[in-house]
Amino acid sequence: MSTSDGHGDDDGARPGAALAAGAGGLALAALLLVALNLRAPLTALAPVAGDVAAGLGLTSAGVGLLTSIPVLTFALCTPAAAALVGRWGPERAVALGLLAILGGTLLRSSGSVGAALVGTAVLGAGITVGNVAVPVVITRDFRRRAAGVTGAYTATMNAGSTLTTLCTVPLAVAFGWQWALAGWGVLAVVALVAWVPAGRSLARRHAGAAPSGTDPSRAGGLATSQRRLALLLLIAFAGHTSGYYGMSTWLPTILADRLGLDAAAAGGAAAPFQLAAVAGAFLVPLGLAGRLSERTVATGLCLLWLTLPAVLLLTPQAWWVGVCLAGAAQGGIFTVIFTLIARRSPSVAGARRTSAMVQTGGYACGATVPTVLGAVHESTGGWTAPLLVVVALLVAMSVALWVAAGPTRPTLPRG
Structure with missing residues (x-):
């Protein structure tokens, strides 16, 4: 097997040449x-x-x-x-x-x-x-x-x-x-x-x-533009994973407490948050195929993600709207982030390093947030403050992703 980063394709230099x-x-x-x-x-x-x-x-x-x-x-x-x-x-x-x-x-x-x-x-x-x-x-x-x-x-x-x-x-x-x-x-x-x-x-x-050692993009690590992209996507992925693991952990409990549901009913009510992600993952390629910009697709998905904590804070009786929309959005946001890494990295080595940086920071945040939300809930005796923490995390995600998905000269023509 190859031990290189796989920079070559049919010309030995460009990533992404079409496979047969x-x-x-x-x-x-x-x-x-x-x-x-x-x-x-x-x-x-x-x-x-x-x-x-x-x-x-x-x-x-x-x-x-x-x-x-x-x-x-x-x-x-x-x-x-x-x-x-x-x-x-x-x-x-x-x-x-x-x-x-x-x-x-x-x-x-x-x-x-x-x-x-x-x-x-x-x-x-x-x-x-x-x-x-x-x-x-x-x-x-x-x-x-x-x-x-x-x-x-x-x-x-x-x-x-x-x-x-x-x-x-x-x-x-x-x-x-x-x-x-x-x-x-x-x-x-x-x-x-x-x-x-x-x-x-x-x-x-x-x-x-x-x-891989001959790739000029690796001299001194990531280039300045790639470091900027990596930092923005790290913030976006940290907000996304924090919101995802936080809501996955506590959503059934929140629904039970706010709506008076028993454990089985609350678990069933939370299920569409996971199931809708399958459909949400396909919203991104469909939107981009329809000539929507990456920023437009990302912004729309961020707004949908925010509906869940907003609904639970303001109108919990409409929980199903937020659960379904945010479920689709969380699958789409994951797709947007890694599509941006694939499309905007100048080399395969750059994509690998960016992906590693984004996932390291993002999953570190995702691992701690459920505990933080539980502690905030215990200290306040309710779910308003934890849900506001989730809103803050998703707003940070939205801002970072809006900047990261802005117009740029594509590395390769989109096909």
Whole structure:
């Protein structure tokens, strides 16, 4: 496999030259099977959290630790994952990430607290490698279709989350929670079977690429314009992930407290926040294909994201409007941010470094905000102050993304 950053394509220098139709279709299919593994094993835990707690003798705090470790891993391991992708190439990095996902999934279900903690960390590390490597492949091999491919990638991640959320409980009833969680390792096996030949094909195609050390854009690190883009997108992604993990954690409780719903009804009412993200991921390529500017698409999605805390603050009886609109928006915002990285980075190495910087800072914020919101709620005795914190985070996201998505000379023609 190639050990370069993959700067070359058919001319050995430009990222994003079109793949042949057949090869591109197979590579894209394999890439989406990889994406199916980048959230699904994590969301599988929540529906059977009670069974896991009983089986392992964990408190609620212990189960909470199992759910928070992966997000912390995303932040802590992203720099190492970016270095791995740069040294080994994205093809081998993705394969290694899938092996870690498979191993972590199985280890988490082996039946002891220590194995569950270590397995969850290994699982999170494997997903982190995929988080970094997949955008690199999109930048290098699908740049002219970056919005559509990134939208499909985002939608597939959310579809995987929906699949495991809906099916883990029936599997646990039939086979027990350990087999139910371990069984999702089959997704990693299927992705490996598809990715290994596709990755080899991509590596052969880029075998003649210039070594990453010869890329002039890497002299002194990121160029000034790329550092500015990275900083703006870091702020935007931090606001987005903070809002996402904060609302994902507390939305059912907020709905229960403000509307008087029982736990089951509140959980069901919160579900569209995740499900609508599948549709939201496709809003971005559809909007850009309709000749809307990146700034227009980003601004519209930011306004939709803000409807959720606004509705919960002002008219909680209309909760379903905010849940559905913000759910679609949060899937779209993720797509916008990584489409901007793919389109506006001058090289594959620049895209990799920008993506690593954005994800490190963003996930670090996302990992802490649910705890912060819980503390604010306890200190104030209500949900108004926590929701205002979410509004502030989303406003910061909106401003940064509005600036980042402003007009610029495209690096490559859009196709």
